[in-house]
Amino acid sequence: MQRKPSFPLALIPVFAIALQGRPAASAQSAAAAAVKAQYEKHEFMIPMRDGVRLFTIVYTPRDTSRTYPFLFQRTPYGNPPYGADDYRPVLGPSAEFTKEGYIFVYQDVRGKFKSEGQFIHHSPIIQGSGKPNESTDLYDTIEWLLAHVPNNNGRVGQLGISYAGWEVAQGMIGAHPAIKASSPQAPPEDQFLGDDYHSGGAFELAYGFNWMASNARARSQPNETDSQRFDFGTPDGYRFFLDLGAAANAKKYFGDSVPTYDDFMRHGTYDDYWQVRNVPKDLVGIRHPVLIVAGWFDAEDFWGPFNMYRAVVEKNPGAEVHLVVGPWRHGGWTQAGDALGSIDFGSRTGDYFRRNVELPFFNAYLKDKEKPELPRALVFETGGNRWRGCGEWPPKGVSPRPLYLQAEGKASFTPPPAVARGPQFDEYVSDPRKPVPHTAEITTGEGWLWVVEDQRFVSTRPDVLVYESEPLTEDLTIAGPVPVELFVSTSGTDSDWIVKLIDVFPGDAKDPQPNPKGVRMGGYEMLLTADILRGKFRNSFSKPEPMVPGEVTRIGFNLGDRYHTFLKGHRIMVQVQSTWFPMFDRNPQTYVDIYHAKPSDYHAATERVYRSGRSASRLVLPVIAGGSGCPVMK
Numbered sequence: 001m002q003r004k005p006s007f008p009l010a011l012i013p014v015f016a017i018a019l020q021g022r023p024a025a026s027a028q029s030a031a032a033a034a035v036k037a038q039y040e041k042h043e044f045m046i047p048m049r050d051g052v053r054l055f056t057i058v059y060t061p062r063d064t065s066r067t068y069p070f071l072f073q074r075t076p077y078g079n080p081p082y083g084a085d086d087y088r089p090v091l092g093p094s095a096e097f098t099k100e101g102y103i104f105v106y107q108d109v110r111g112k113f114k115s116e117g118q119f120i121h122h123s124p125i126i127q128g129s130g131k132p133n134e135s136t137d138l139y140d141t142i143e144w145l146l147a148h149v150p151n152n153n154g155r156v157g158q159l160g161i162s163y164a165g166w167e168v169a170q171g172m173i174g175a176h177p178a179i180k181a182s183s184p185q186a187p188p189e190d191q192f193l194g195d196d197y198h199s200g201g202a203f204e205l206a207y208g209f210n211w212m213a214s215n216a217r218a219r220s221q222p223n224e225t226d227s228q229r230f231d232f233g234t235p236d237g238y239r240f241f242l243d244l245g246a247a248a249n250a251k252k253y254f255g256d257s258v259p260t261y262d263d264f265m266r267h268g269t270y271d272d273y274w275q276v277r278n279v280p281k282d283l284v285g286i287r288h289p290v291l292i293v294a295g296w297f298d299a300e301d302f303w304g305p306f307n308m309y310r311a312v313v314e315k316n317p318g319a320e321v322h323l324v325v326g327p328w329r330h331g332g333w334t335q336a337g338d339a340l341g342s343i344d345f346g347s348r349t350g351d352y353f354r355r356n357v358e359l360p361f362f363n364a365y366l367k368d369k370e371k372p373e374l375p376r377a378l379v380f381e382t383g384g385n386r387w388r389g390c391g392e393w394p395p396k397g398v399s400p401r402p403l404y405l406q407a408e409g410k411a412s413f414t415p416p417p418a419v420a421r422g423p424q425f426d427e428y429v430s431d432p433r434k435p436v437p438h439t440a441e442i443t444t445g446e447g448w449l450w451v452v453e454d455q456r457f458v459s460t461r462p463d464v465l466v467y468e469s470e471p472l473t474e475d476l477t478i479a480g481p482v483p484v485e486l487f488v489s490t491s492g493t494d495s496d497w498i499v500k501l502i503d504v505f506p507g508d509a510k511d512p513q514p515n516p517k518g519v520r521m522g523g524y525e526m527l528l529t530a531d532i533l534r535g536k537f538r539n540s541f542s543k544p545e546p547m548v549p550g551e552v553t554r555i556g557f558n559l560g561d562r563y564h565t566f567l568k569g570h571r572i573m574v575q576v577q578s579t580w581f582p583m584f585d586r587n588p589q590t591y592v593d594i595y596h597a598k599p600s601d602y603h604a605a606t607e608r609v610y611r612s613g614r615s616a617s618r619l620v621l622p623v624i625a626g627g628s629g630c631p632v633m634k
Contacts, residue, residue, distance in 0.1 A: 031089035035098060038062060039091065043084050045116075046107075048140045050132045055079075055114035055222070056141060058149060059091055059104040067153040069180075069366035070145060071102040073160050074138060074167040076215065078113045079106040082224050093159060093334065094354045100363065103152055105145065109167065110137055111219075113226040121216055121260040122166065122191060124276040125173055134170035142176045155366045159183035159358075161293075161331045162301060166279070169308060172290070173282045181365035183358070185293035186301040186330055187308055192274040192541065194303030197264065200557055201537035201544075202496055203247050203595065205585040206237055207300065207446040212261040213254065237444035238437055241582035246597040265595045270541035279304075280311030289320040291361050291374075293353075295328030296382060296562065297340055297451040306561055309393065323377045323393055324357055325563070326350070329448045333358075341449045342512055342519045343526060346385035378633065382528075383503065383565035384477070388630035394480030394561070397628030402618040403469070403572065405611045411467040411574050416612045424612040428463045428577075430495065431604040432586040435579035436463060446583050455502055455525040455575060465576040465609055468504065476566045477629060480622035482529060482559040486576070487615035489553060490535070492589035492605035493546040497555050498580045500530035501619060502573035503566055525573060528564060532584055533557040536591060546591035552615055559619070563630075574619060578607050 040060050045053035057079055061068055071092055081088065091098040110132075111119025125133045142156055156178045160168045165187035172182050188195035197208050213230035230253070232240050244250065248265045256262075267273040290312060294305035309323045327345045328337055337350030360372035375389035405426075406416050439450035440457040459466050484499045502525050509521040536544035538555055547553060566572055579586060588597045589605040611617050 028089045032087040035059075035089065035091060036087045038098070039087070039104075041084050041087060043082075046141055046144045048110075048117075048132055048137055052110060052115075052117040052132070054110060054116070054137060054141065055108045057106040058145070059088075060149065060151065061101050061103070063101070064151050067151050068101055068103045069153050069155040069157060069362075070105055070142070070149075070178075071097065071362065071366070072105045072107070072138070072142075072156055072158040072171075073164055074107045074109050074134070074158075074171075075160060075164040076109050076112040076119065077163065078224070078226065079108060080224075082114065093358060096354065096359050097362075100359065102157075102362075102366075103145075103149060105141075107141060109134065114222045114224060116222055119216075119219075121263075122188070122277050125170065125282055126276065127282075134167055135173050135175075138167075138171040139174070139176045142178055146178060153366075154178055155180045157181040157183075157362050157366045159185060159362075161185040161334070162188070165301070165304075169279050169283070172286055173279075174285070175288065180288050181291070181362055182288060183291040183293060183361065184305070184308060185333070186295065186298055187279075187292075187304045188301045189279040189304035189307045189311075190274070191277060192270050193278075194307070195301045199303075199531055199584075200496075200533035201270075201541055202532050202534045202584040202587070203264075204446065204583060205241055205247055206444070206582045208247070208261070208264070209241070209250055210445050212250075212258045216260045217257045218259060232444045235442050235444060237442075237582055240444060242435075245599060246595055247585045248595045268593060268595050269537075269544060280307050280315075283308065283311045284315045286312055286316040286319050286321075289361070289365050290322070291357070292321065292323045293333060294323070294325045295330060295332050296325055296380070296564075297328060297332075297448075298330045299446060299448050299451050300330045302560055321376075322361075322374045323379075324353060325377070325379045325561075326353060327380045327382050329451065341452050342454070342517075342521065342524070343382075343452045344385075344512065345380070345382070349380060349387075352387070375630075375633075377630075379479075379563045379630070381477070381563045381565060383567055384475075387633035388563060389633045390479075390630035394622065395624075395630050397625055398480050398622040399625050400620045401623045402620050403574070405465075405467045405574060405576075405609065405617045407611065409466055409468060411469045411572060416616050418613050424615070425489075425608040425610045426465050427606055427608040428465060429604055430463050430578035430589065430607050432579060432588060432602045433604075434463075435581035435586055436461060436577050438580045438583035450583075451527060453527055454519075455500065455527055455573075456523070458577075459525060459575065461577075463577060463579070467574045467576075469572040471506065471569050471571055472566055473568065475568050476572075476621075477564070477624040478566075478621045479563045479624050479629065481561050482622065483620045484531075484555075484557055484559055484618075485620070486555040486617045487552055487610040488555055488617075489550055489608045489610070490547055490589065490605050491549050491607075492603060493549060493591040494587055495535045495547065495589050495605055495607055496532055496578050496580070496584070496587040497535060498530065498532045498577045499557075499559060499619070500573075500575040501528045501559055502526060502575060503528050503564070504571035504573050506569040529559045529562055531557060531559050532580060534587060534594075552610060576609055578605075
């Protein structure tokens with residue numbers, strides 16, 4: 001006789017009507033039916049310590065002859081299908097988890113979809129305040145589940161991607177003792193210093209507008225459709241955001257319905273509002289294994305995983321923490337992962353991760369199965385197209401080699417002469433009324449293909465400087481962060497500085513096969529990594545200061561981490577520009593509150609990049625010495 005769950009009668013929901021209107025023969029319906037045959041679904045309103053109830057879906061295996069661990073995901077994006085008789089086609093991050101057998105838990109976070117309470121975007125944990133937060137909500141939920149869901153083995157694992165990955169990080173802070181494994185995947189860790197909404201102090205306009213319009217609107221009561229897509233009235237986001245003007249002008253579309261956006265517009269520097277939301281500062285006392293997942297080509301949350309990894313390692317000596325980085329877009333490890341846009345990676349890297357890393361990791365710590373032999377950092381070498389296992393990140397055996405920007409558009413590892421003939425700088429006019437587009441796609445969003453996009457669409461613009469090496473005579477591999485040091489001046493009082501590191505394919509590079517879009521790979525300028533620094537934040541993100549017109553100024557920042565091989569015959573290219581639109585809002589190039597800038601504040605400026613003597617602008621490539629580097633993984 002099958003044992004029934006001993007759930008409190010007061011919390012047993014009214015079950016929804018069974019699946020209707022879907023073709024019985026469809027693959028999705030068949031998969032959902034298979035899940036239903038193996039699992040029983042329950043929906044609950046679980047009370048938190050302050051009385052707010054959170055909507056929670058629990059799938060329990062029908063086979064009650066053994067016990068199971070919980071696998072938890074908390075999200076603000078909803079957990080459809082709702083209704084106790086309407087089943088997901090897959091439970092967990094992959095079908096292998098569904099077959100394996102877990103107690104799967106999905107929860108709408110506080111203030112979203114069917115949960116009660118007020119949603120606060122990335123609500124901070126304020127130590128000692130006694131206020132409920134995402135960490136305490138997970139803690140309270142686990143307590144309730146352990147007491148009321150039968151056939152559990154007392155262990156909890158948690159995972160999630162993006163915002164759900166941030167939720168995992170929150171759950172690791174003051175973690176419930178039942179949590180035995182956590183996998184934060186693409187977790188945003190600081191929303192001003194590189195994740196989602198800002199980079200280098202510049203506001204990510206297209207992403208911020210879209211996310212807030214769809215996910216952060218105030219609501220009157222819990223519901224099943226707590227999101228909406230904004231109608232731009234055009235597919236041309238470049239034109240839409242140019243007409244919008246300054247970022248704060250979004251209020252004419254939002255009114256008072258998006259309070260978080262209003263908060264952002266009031267906090268244009270790295271002040272207390274942002275600092276309290278910095279997650280790494282709170283990542284102490286981590287006592288269970290952690291698997292952090294990132295994508296080399298994540299357009300949204302690339303910085304978060306690396307900052308989280310470094311914080312956990314530094315603040316928790318001896319902690320078991322692993323970093324996995326593949327050739328993926330945001331969340332791309334849930335797919336095949338064999339290509340991104342026109343760039344082929346030679347294997348199904350997403351399948352490799354799910355089969356060899358993700359499932360074995362949770363099975364080991366939640367079910368006592370054999371532990372996978374994971375290096376501290378498992379990273380995919382792009383260019384060479386192979387997995388590498390590093391004992392630490394960044395790896396040992398790296399030699400910093402400056403790549404200098406030189407006269408006549410050249411880039412070289414040879415330092416420029418101390419005394420140069422002719423002009424010792426290159427210059428361009430940056431006009432915020434005609435900004436450099438961040439992508440050739442016609443889109444209203446930030447998009448994701450731009451991360452590997454062919455940069456030939458902008459390399460001939462007069463407001464983009466281009467520096468290129470000679471063809472490489474041998475492979476050159478880099479591993480680790482890529483610092484930038486520019487020496488610049490502007491005729492204005494503020495400017496943005498964007499630097500791109502590009503892998504230029506040889507002229508005879510083979511086109512993709514198949515090639516439905518007719519892409520030509522000969523001379524393809526593959527964007528490898530790039531970032532931005534807003535000039536007024538060059539010395540401090542908390543205390544901005546104007547640039548002095550005409551004064552040579554050092555601009556230093558980091559393009560992020562990479563493990564990449566520039567193959568023999570390829571060239572290394574660097575591009576420098578001052579607008580990157582509409583991914584980032586436009587700098588008026590006058591020292592003002594940029595979020596609230598008036599049309600009259602926007603002015604063209606002459607930008608100079610210096611390249612000789614003590615003002616030799618350069619990138620520092622972390623080059624792997626010949627024969628060294630991390631071992632190749634099978």
